[in-house]
Amino acid sequence: MITVEGLTRTYGSFTAVDDVSFACRPGRVTGFLGPNGAGKTTTMRILVGLTPATRGRATIGGHSYHDLRNPGRHVGVLLDASAQHGGRTGREILTLGATAMGLPKTRVDEMLHLVSLSAEESTRRLRHYSLGMKQRLGIAHALLGDPQVLILDEPANGLDPAGIRWMRGLLKGYSDRGGTVLLSSHLLHEVEQIADEMILIGHGRIVAQGDKKSLLESGRQTKQATTTVASLDQDRLAGALRDKGYAVTPGPNALTVACAAVDVGRVAAELQVVLTDLRSVEGGLEDLFLELTSSTQREMPAYQAQGYPPQGPPPGYPQQPPPAGYPGGPR
Amino acid sequence: MSTHAAPPPYSGPPTGPPTGPPSGPPSGPTAAHPAQTLDLSRTATIPLFRLVLVELRKSMNTLASFWLVVGIAILVVMVEGLLLVIVLVESSESTPGDYTVFATYITALALPVLAIMLVTTEWTQRTAMVTFSIEPRRSRVMLAKYLVCLVLTFAAVVLGVLVGFVCALICQVALPAETTWDFQAELIVGFFITQTLAMTLGFALAALLLNTPAAIVVFAVYRALPVAVFAIAASYLDWFADIRPWIDFEYAQGPLYDLSLSSAEEVGRLLVSGLIWLGLPLTFGLLRILRAEVK
Numbered sequence: 338m339i340t341v342e343g344l345t346r347t348y349g350s351f352t353a354v355d356d357v358s359f360a361c362r363p364g365r366v367t368g369f370l371g372p373n374g375a376g377k378t379t380t381m382r383i384l385v386g387l388t389p390a391t392r393g394r395a396t397i398g399g400h401s402y403h404d405l406r407n408p409g410r411h412v413g414v415l416l417d418a419s420a421q422h423g424g425r426t427g428r429e430i431l432t433l434g435a436t437a438m439g440l441p442k443t444r445v446d447e448m449l450h451l452v453s454l455s456a457e458e459s460t461r462r463l464r465h466y467s468l469g470m471k472q473r474l475g476i477a478h479a480l481l482g483d484p485q486v487l488i489l490d491e492p493a494n495g496l497d498p499a500g501i502r503w504m505r506g507l508l509k510g511y512s513d514r515g516g517t518v519l520l521s522s523h524l525l526h527e528v529e530q531i532a533d534e535m536i537l538i539g540h541g542r543i544v545a546q547g548d549k550k551s552l553l554e555s556g557r558q559t560k561q562a563t564t565t566v567a568s569l570d571q572d573r574l575a576g577a578l579r580d581k582g583y584a585v586t587p588g589p590n591a592l593t594v595a596c597a598a599v600d601v602g603r604v605a606a607e608l609q610v611v612l613t614d615l616r617s618v619e620g621g622l623e624d625l626f627l628e629l630t631s632s633t634q635r636e637m638p639a640y641q642a643q644g645y646p647p648q649g650p651p652p653g654y655p656q657q658p659p660p661a662g663y664p665g666g667p668r
Numbered sequence: 669m670s671t672h673a674a675p676p677p678y679s680g681p682p683t684g685p686p687t688g689p690p691s692g693p694p695s696g697p698t699a700a701h702p703a704q705t706l707d708l709s710r711t712a713t714i715p716l717f718r719l720v721l722v723e724l725r726k727s728m729n730t731l732a733s734f735w736l737v738v739g740i741a742i743l744v745v746m747v748e749g750l751l752l753v754i755v756l757v758e759s760s761e762s763t764p765g766d767y768t769v770f771a772t773y774i775t776a777l778a779l780p781v782l783a784i785m786l787v788t789t790e791w792t793q794r795t796a797m798v799t800f801s802i803e804p805r806r807s808r809v810m811l812a813k814y815l816v817c818l819v820l821t822f823a824a825v826v827l828g829v830l831v832g833f834v835c836a837l838i839c840q841v842a843l844p845a846e847t848t849w850d851f852q853a854e855l856i857v858g859f860f861i862t863q864t865l866a867m868t869l870g871f872a873l874a875a876l877l878l879n880t881p882a883a884i885v886v887f888a889v890y891r892a893l894p895v896a897v898f899a900i901a902a903s904y905l906d907w908f909a910d911i912r913p914w915i916d917f918e919y920a921q922g923p924l925y926d927l928s929l930s931s932a933e934e935v936g937r938l939l940v941s942g943l944i945w946l947g948l949p950l951t952f953g954l955l956r957i958l959r960a961e962v963k
């Protein structure tokens with residue numbers, strides 16, 4: 338439904354979006370994930386024609402946004418909830434949108450009700466709105482024209498926990514009815530729970546994409562297995578594991594071993610050491626996310642200090658030591 | 669107050685699964701057949717009149733524009749009232765046009781500012797992001813805004829004429845001998861044309877600068893400074909006095925005020941000077957808006 342091909346946007350010598358290609362399908366929520374300044378907002382702005390692309394093409398339902406005759410009826414857009422006139426009331430803002438799109442006035446009340454803005458709140462001016470209220474109004478505005486496609490930039494921004502859960506349900510229901518959703522975030526936990534598909538972007542480039550499962554699997558293949566183990570005789574076990582050639586990092590409660598759980602179990606059985614805890618470390622999406630975007634991250638991720646091969650600092654950033662308390666860092 | 673059924677009071681967002689956007693006409697794709705393309709055949713282009721309607725509403729529904737209009741209305745009423753009192757006390761002669769001229773001169777102060785704000789607030793308040801995602805063909809939005817400027821100018825002139833007639837009617841009752849009803853329609857038409865040009869200038873400068881205070885200041889300077897400079901230059905340099913009518917837009921507009929524009933030369937001067945002082949900023953301003961990255 339949304340197709341992006343080789344999209345590139347440069348500002349002078351800086352490339353904000355670098356040869357990005359992806360597709361969003363109907364009935365699916367696609368999460369657009371990346372650290373600050375990765376190029377998510379820029380990509381979305383190009384999608385709706387607010388920023389011209391330097392190269393490449395972006396279409397929605399086979400059309401460029403510019404050619405949608407009444408785009409509000411097909412594509413709901415929320416890029417920045419505070420980009421509204423502070424002197425207009427929430428109701429007035431929705432009324433302007435509904436008038437332009439050719440919708441009945443009743444639609445405004447329906448949308449206010451949907452996002453739980455009360456009649457009294459809707460007559461307040463936007464500059465007196467809280468962040469979450471602005472966000473709700475923005476979502477109401479995006480849904481005004483009953484669109485088939487939603488493009489939302491950090492929609493959960495400013496919502497309270499109940500509001501985030503509400504929005505998750507809203508988007509789920511929307512995509513179940515066949516709608517296409519593209520939403521961005523830099524919070525993995527948020528996207529993980531809503532999105533069917535994920536696009537990971539860092540420094541303007543897509544570093545990984547796919548559904549949650551395939552992303553995890555691809556991450557597993559590229560990464561060495563890791564196991565944590567606790568036993569009644571840690572020292573003997575550690576020694577035997579080292580003899581086998583596995584890297585062992587002792588911790589306060591458990592050893593971290595760079596091999597599969599089955600190998601640790603075998604060694605323990607040979608030694609007849611009683612194990613109290615044995616688990617293989619599932620990287621999880623968060624590790625994968627941090628790993629894939631680590632070269633684009635502003636901070637060195639903490640997990641790198643725990644035996645993963647550290648990846649260099651992002652180009653242009655000075656080499657910095659790990660934070661205090663981590664091996665190799667200041668004590 | 670409300671004509672609609674008031675939604676229940678805010679009690680936190682609903683926790684259950686939402687019902688989603690209410691179903692009404694236009695309905696999205698069904699879950700069974702999610703379409704990969706958008707069917708545009710049943711969607712009509714946003715008609716221009718609807719864009720004009722929206723822009724007209726925008727020009728009035730902010731605090732700044734609201735108080736500007738109210739302030740001008742109060743000023744008009746006060747000035748006309750004073751004028752009326754003087755005429756009645758001194759038993760002077762008057763025509764409707766006398767009152768209309770005052771009303772229109774006062775509104776002439778506010779109209780270009782309204783035109784400027786209609787364009788610049790899209791940038792200062794960042795609403796351009798929403799405006800241009802609702803209608804991505806930016807030229808249509810700008811055309812709608814320009815038409816709103818024309819509508820406002822026309823409304824101001826009509827109101828001015830109305831005020832003139834009301835005042836004249838009062839004088840007719842109080843001073844029947846002193847009041848005449850010969851109404852100089854050319855003056856009004858001339859005023860409408862020159863006022864439209866002033867509006868267009870405000871519009872152009874707003875598009876060029878995209879900043880309210882800057883556009884208002886430059887507008888004021890723009891109207892006053894060249895006239896003064898040209899007048900001084902022309903009085904010292906003979907050769908400049910000859911070309912002045914061709915480059916001095918205010919000067920060239922002279923014959924417009926009373927619709928006495930007759931010779932081809934006068935029309936030519938108007939076109940040449942208008943191109944320089946109005947055409948250039950308008951072109952660059954519109955190009956800027958059409959191509960700008962909207963943030």
Ligand SMILES: Nc1ncnc2c1ncn2[C@@H]1O[C@H](COP(=O)(O)OP(=O)(O)OP(=O)(O)O)[C@@H](O)[C@H]1O
Nearest residue numbers: 348351353371372373374375376377378379380523
């Ligand atoms: N007009 C511009 N001129 C120069 N650089 C720009 C411009 N617009 C955006 N950028 C740069 O492009 C990069 C991408 O910005 P973008 O807003 O798309 O990031 P993002 O992924 O949305 O980040 P966040 O999660 O913080 O919202 C940033 O480094 C930003 O500074």
Ligand SMILES: [Mg+2]
Nearest residue numbers: 377378379490
């Ligand atoms: Mg962003």
